Amino acid sequence: MARDESDDRRVARRDFLMMSAGIIAAMSLGGMTGATISQAADVTFPEGKCGDQKEKNVLVTYASKYGSTGGVADAIGKELCARGMNADVVLIKNAVNIGSYQGVVVGSPVYMGKWMSEAADFVKENRDILRRVPVAYFLVCMTLSQPTDKKRAEVLAYMDPILEAVPEIKPVGMGTFAGALHYGNLSWLNKKILKSKGTPEGDFRDWNAIRAWARGPVYAKLIQ
Numbered sequence: 001m002a003r004d005e006s007d008d009r010r011v012a013r014r015d016f017l018m019m020s021a022g023i024i025a026a027m028s029l030g031g032m033t034g035a036t037i038s039q040a041a042d043v044t045f046p047e048g049k050c051g052d053q054k055e056k057n058v059l060v061t062y063a064s065k066y067g068s069t070g071g072v073a074d075a076i077g078k079e080l081c082a083r084g085m086n087a088d089v090v091l092i093k094n095a096v097n098i099g100s101y102q103g104v105v106v107g108s109p110v111y112m113g114k115w116m117s118e119a120a121d122f123v124k125e126n127r128d129i130l131r132r133v134p135v136a137y138f139l140v141c142m143t144l145s146q147p148t149d150k151k152r153a154e155v156l157a158y159m160d161p162i163l164e165a166v167p168e169i170k171p172v173g174m175g176t177f178a179g180a181l182h183y184g185n186l187s188w189l190n191k192k193i194l195k196s197k198g199t200p201e202g203d204f205r206d207w208n209a210i211r212a213w214a215r216g217p218v219y220a221k222l223i224q
Contacts, residue, residue, distance in 0.1 A: 043067045046074040047094065051086035058222055059101040060089045063108040063116040068180040068203075069140045072210055073107055076138070076175075079214035085223065092122045098129045103222035107138040109179060110158050115139065123166050131168045136218045138175030145178050145204040152176055172221035175213045178204035 044067045058080055062073040070091075077087035088101075098104065108119035123130065141155045155176050163171075180203035183195075 045070045045091055047090050048074070048077075049086070049088050050078060050081035051084075056084070056103070056223060057086045057088070057101050058103040058105065059095060059098065060087055060105040060107075061092050061095045061122065062089075062106070063092050063119040063122075065109065065111075065116070066180075066182070068205070069107055069109045071180070072138065072140055072177055072205060073105075075207060075210045076105060076107075076214040079211045080219060080222070083215055083219050083223075085219075092118050095122065098126050101133065103134045103136075104130060105136045105138065105218070105222075107140065107175075110139050110141040110143075110155065114158055114161060120162055120165070123162060123169065127166050127169060130166075134172045134221045134224065135169055136173040136175070136222070137162065137171045138173075138177065138213070140177050140179040140205075142179050142181050142199050142204070144176060145181075145200050145202075147178065173213065173216075173218035175210070175218075177210055177213075178206060180205055 045064055046067075058077075060073050060077040060080070062069050064070045064073075073089050077089040080087045085103075092106075106119060106123060108115040114120070137159060139155060139158060141158070143151050143155050156174065159174055181199060181201050183201050
């Protein structure tokens with residue numbers, strides 16, 4: 001039986017509706033926000049232990065959204081182990097038995113000009129323990145993708161609210177590092193905001209600088 005024009009129109013309408021439903025579903029799952037699997041970078045949050053010493057256990061704990069800060073924390077932990085310490089690298093939400101460590105390193109990316117709230121809360125909630133041991137802070141910020149003295153001073157000021165909120169903790173070091181940014185991991189809105197600011201995409205972490213910070217004055221203070 002021959003198909004008439006009304007049949008063709010019904011098929012075209014059905015195909016259009018199916019395509020529209022697929023687009024709506026993709027949008028609801030983030031597929032239209034730039035966070036598609038094909039565009040997004042792998043997001044991992046490294047945790048682990050290293051070192052075989054009987055003492056000088058150090059906790060390297062961090063907050064992170066997309067894994068960039070986790071990579072920095074992991075590099076710091078491995079460098080401390082290479083210097084003869086035991087290091088546990090742990091997401092802040094998984095950090096326990098804080099009092100069992102002889103030193104603590106706390107890090108977070110910077111969002112909206114400040115540490116993530118979970119990192120700030122960790123310091124505040126554990127202030128009585130942390131004030132008794134050497135503590136170092138570090139932050140990861142895309143402002144440092146093109147580091148200058150002015151930008152370093154700017155991002156270092158992001159730590160002022162923590163220093164003021166918990167003045168009894170005197171950090172033995174404060175590291176400031178560039179991070180990594182992949183637009184494919186972001187929502188449409190966040191991507192638009194960062195692009196409007198001219199924030200570059202890519203991995204700007206300086207591994208030599210990160211390791212040098214870990215084995216420098218921070219290591220010397222933690223091992224005392």
